[in-house]
Amino acid sequence: MAPVTRWLVVGPYPPERGTGAEAARAFVEARLRAGDHVHVVSPRPTAAHQHADLASFRGLRVLRDVAKAQRADGIWLRVEPGIVLSPGTDRRRGLAERAALVLWLRRFRERIFDVGDVGLLPGGRAGRPVLAAATRFVAHRAADAEALVLHGADPARVQRATDGEPAPAPTQEGAAPATTQAVAYPPADLVRDLPAEREAIEAAVRARAQQLEVARDAGG
Amino acid sequence: MAEPSRAGTIAFVPPRFGPDVVGGSEAVMREAAVGLAARGWDVEVLTTRARDHYTWADAYPAGRDDVDGVRVLRFDMCREEGRYPGQDDRGALERRIADGIPLDEGQELAWLNGLFRVPELYHHLLADAHRYRAIVFSPYLFWTTVVGTTVAPERSIAMPCLHDEGYARLRVIARSLSQAARAWYLSGPEQDLARELGLAPAEGDLTGAGVPVPDGYDAEGFRARHGIERPFLLYAGRREEGKGWPVLVDAFAAAVARGADLDLVTMGVGEVDAPAAVADRVHDLGFLPDAEAADAFAAAAAYVQPSRNESFSRTVMEAWLAGTPVLANAESAVVAWHCERSGAGVTWTGADELSAAIEAVAASPAAFRELAAPGRAYVLEHYTWPTVLDQMERSLEQMPWPR
Numbered sequence: 329m330a331p332v333t334r335w336l337v338v339g340p341y342p343p344e345r346g347t348g349a350e351a352a353r354a355f356v357e358a359r360l361r362a363g364d365h366v367h368v369v370s371p372r373p374t375a376a377h378q379h380a381d382l383a384s385f386r387g388l389r390v391l392r393d394v395a396k397a398q399r400a401d402g403i404w405l406r407v408e409p410g411i412v413l414s415p416g417t418d419r420r421r422g423l424a425e426r427a428a429l430v431l432w433l434r435r436f437r438e439r440i441f442d443v444g445d446v447g448l449l450p451g452g453r454a455g456r457p458v459l460a461a462a463t464r465f466v467a468h469r470a471a472d473a474e475a476l477v478l479h480g481a482d483p484a485r486v487q488r489a490t491d492g493e494p495a496p497a498p499t500q501e502g503a504a505p506a507t508t509q510a511v512a513y514p515p516a517d518l519v520r521d522l523p524a525e526r527e528a529i530e531a532a533v534r535a536r537a538q539q540l541e542v543a544r545d546a547g548g
Numbered sequence: 549m550a551e552p553s554r555a556g557t558i559a560f561v562p563p564r565f566g567p568d569v570v571g572g573s574e575a576v577m578r579e580a581a582v583g584l585a586a587r588g589w590d591v592e593v594l595t596t597r598a599r600d601h602y603t604w605a606d607a608y609p610a611g612r613d614d615v616d617g618v619r620v621l622r623f624d625m626c627r628e629e630g631r632y633p634g635q636d637d638r639g640a641l642e643r644r645i646a647d648g649i650p651l652d653e654g655q656e657l658a659w660l661n662g663l664f665r666v667p668e669l670y671h672h673l674l675a676d677a678h679r680y681r682a683i684v685f686s687p688y689l690f691w692t693t694v695v696g697t698t699v700a701p702e703r704s705i706a707m708p709c710l711h712d713e714g715y716a717r718l719r720v721i722a723r724s725l726s727q728a729a730r731a732w733y734l735s736g737p738e739q740d741l742a743r744e745l746g747l748a749p750a751e752g753d754l755t756g757a758g759v760p761v762p763d764g765y766d767a768e769g770f771r772a773r774h775g776i777e778r779p780f781l782l783y784a785g786r787r788e789e790g791k792g793w794p795v796l797v798d799a800f801a802a803a804v805a806r807g808a809d810l811d812l813v814t815m816g817v818g819e820v821d822a823p824a825a826v827a828d829r830v831h832d833l834g835f836l837p838d839a840e841a842a843d844a845f846a847a848a849a850a851y852v853q854p855s856r857n858e859s860f861s862r863t864v865m866e867a868w869l870a871g872t873p874v875l876a877n878a879e880s881a882v883v884a885w886h887c888e889r890s891g892a893g894v895t896w897t898g899a900d901e902l903s904a905a906i907e908a909v910a911a912s913p914a915a916f917r918e919l920a921a922p923g924r925a926y927v928l929e930h931y932t933w934p935t936v937l938d939q940m941e942r943s944l945e946q947m948p949w950p951r
Binding site for chain 2: 342343344345353356357360361366368372373374375376377513514515522523524525526529530532533534536537538539540541
C-alpha cells in the first residue's frame with residue numbers, strides 16, 4: 329500500500345506553548361521535510377492553516393469538511409479537552425461522540441492519537457472502538473503509556489515520545505503650551521558670540537528655555 | 549576586510565517588501581537584501597502580499613517575484629475579523645499595552661495573532677529552514693518575526709529595530725527573540741535596551757543601517773522650485789503624535805511669535821494642523837523623490853527630529869550628509885547618542901527647549917552650520933551601505949555553513 333502523503337493535523341499549535349503544540353509542530357516539520365502535504369487545524373488562531381471551534385460534534389463536522397477538501401488520508405489528532413472528545417459529558421452523548429468519531433476516522437489510512445489527556449479515552453467496552461481506531465498512540469509520559477495499555481490499547485501501537493513537559497509558564501508627552509509672553513528677541517545669549525560647539529549651544533538653549541518658563545509663570 | 553565565504557542562502561523575512569513599501573525597518577531590510585545579493589550572496593526574501601501597514605491589504609500577487617534582482621516569495625496572510633476568540637478585541641489589548649498594563653499569556657497571544665498570521669510562511673520555514681545559512685527577521689513586533697524566529701533559532705538573526713515602548717515588554721517577544729542566534733542592532737542604545745528588556749540573543753552585532761549618499765545637492769534650486777524664501781526648519785516623516793509632530797508645531801509657533809524668522813517645511817504623511825498664526829509658514833510637500841528630498845535637507849537651516857521612538861533615525865543621517873545641523877529630542881536615547889558621538893546636533897527636552905533651539909537657529913545660523921560640519925564625516929564613517937554591509941558580512945561569517 330502506498331504511504332500516506334496527505335495529512336490532517338488537529339491540535340494546539342505554535343506560537344502557543346505546551347506539549348501538544350510542540351508535538352504537533354514536530355510532526356508537521358517531519359512530514360513537510362519528507363515532502364508530504366500537511367494541513368493544520370487548531371482550536372484557536374495560531375500558525376495553523378485554519379482554526380475553528382473543535383469541541384464535540386461541531387468540531388467533528390468542521391474536520392470532516394476540511395479532511396474532504398484536503399483529500400487527507402492520514403490524521404494526527406491531539407487527544408485533549410476541546411478537541412472532539414468532550415470531558416464530563418453524559419454517557420449517551422459520550423457514546424454518540426465516540427461512535428461518530430470512530431466512523432469518521434475510518435476514512436484515514438493512518439490515524440495517530442497524540443495523547444494529552446488519557447482520561448478522554450475510556451477503558452472497557454465503551455472505549456474499545458476508539459482505542460481500536462488508532463493505528464498509533466503517542467504518549468508523552470510513562471504513566472499515560474501504561475494507562476493506554478490498561479485501557480485496552482494494543483501495546484504494539486503505543487509509542488513513547490521523548491518526554492516533553494510543557495515549558496514553564498511563563499506617555500506620550502503633550503506639548504506644554506509655549507509662552508508668547510514678551511521676552512527679549514533676538515535672545516541675546518543665543519546670538520552674542522554663540523560658539524559652534526554642541527555643549528555651549530545646548531547650555532544657551534537651556535538658559536533661554538528657563539527664561540521662557542519664568543516669563544510664562546510671571547504672566548500667570 | 550578579507551573576502552568572506554558567501555556560501556549558503558540568506559533569507560530575509562520582513563512583513564512587507566517592495567520598491568514602494570514605506571517604512572524604516574522595511575527600507576533597511578530591502579537595501580541589505582539587495583546589497584548582499586549584489587556582493588554575491590544568494591538572497592531570498594520571504595514576505596507577505598501587503599504594501600501598507602494601515603490596511604495590510606493584499607497588494608502584490610502571491611508566489612514568486614523579483615525585486616531589484618532579489619528572489620521574493622510572497623505568502624497569503626490570515627487576518628482575524630473582529631474579536632479574537634475568548635479575548636478582548638485587539639484595540640483594547642493595544643490600549644493596555646500602551647498604558648503599561650501587563651497582559652496574561654492568552655492576551656499576549658491574542659495580540660500577536662490578532663493582527664495577521666502567515667501560516668504558509670511558517671510552514672515554508674518548517675520545511676526549508678535547513679536550506680538557509682541565516683534567516684534575518686525584522687522588525688521585532690510583528691508575527692513574522694516573533695513566530696518565525698522560533699522555527700530555527702540557531703539560524704535566526706533578529707534585527708529588532710527596537711523602541712522603548714510597551715510592545716517591547718511583552719514576554720512572548722522576549723521569549724522568541726532572545727533565542728535567536730544573533731541580533732543586528734542599529735545603534736548602541738538599542739542594544740542596551742534589548743539587554744535591559746531580556747530580548748537580546750547571546751550574540752549581537754552593531755551593524756547600523758546604511759544611508760545612500762547623494763551625488764550632489766541643489767539647495768538654491770529647491771528653494772526656487774518650491775517658492776520658499778525664508779530660512780526653514782525641516783521635518784521628514786509621519787506627522788503624528790507618536791512622532792512628536794504636535795510638539796514641533798507648538799514650539800515653532802511660539803518661537804515665531806517671539807520673532808524667529810523661519811518657515812517650517814515638512815515631507816511625509818499626516819495632518820499638518822498648524823495654528824492659524826503660522827499656517828502660512830508651514831509648507832507640506834508630501835512625498836518627494838529621493839533627489840528632491842536630498843535637496844530639501846541641504847536647503848534647510850536645521851533638521852528637527854521630535855520623535856522619542858527611534859531605533860536609528862535615517863533622516864538625521866540624511867541631514868548630516870547634506871551638512872545640515874540637527875535639533876534632536878533628548879528623550880530619544882538613540883538620536884542623543886548620535887548627537888553625542890558626532891557632535892553635530894543639539895538635543896532638547898520639552899517644548900520650551902525646542903522653541904529656544906529654534907530661536908537659536910534663527911538668530912545664529914552660521915554657528916549651526918559650523919556645528920553640522922562633523923556630521924557628514926560621521927555618517928560616511930559609520931553609515932554608508934558599504935560599511936554596513938561589511939558589518940553584516942562579518943556577522944554572517946559567524947553563522948556556520950554548511951551545518
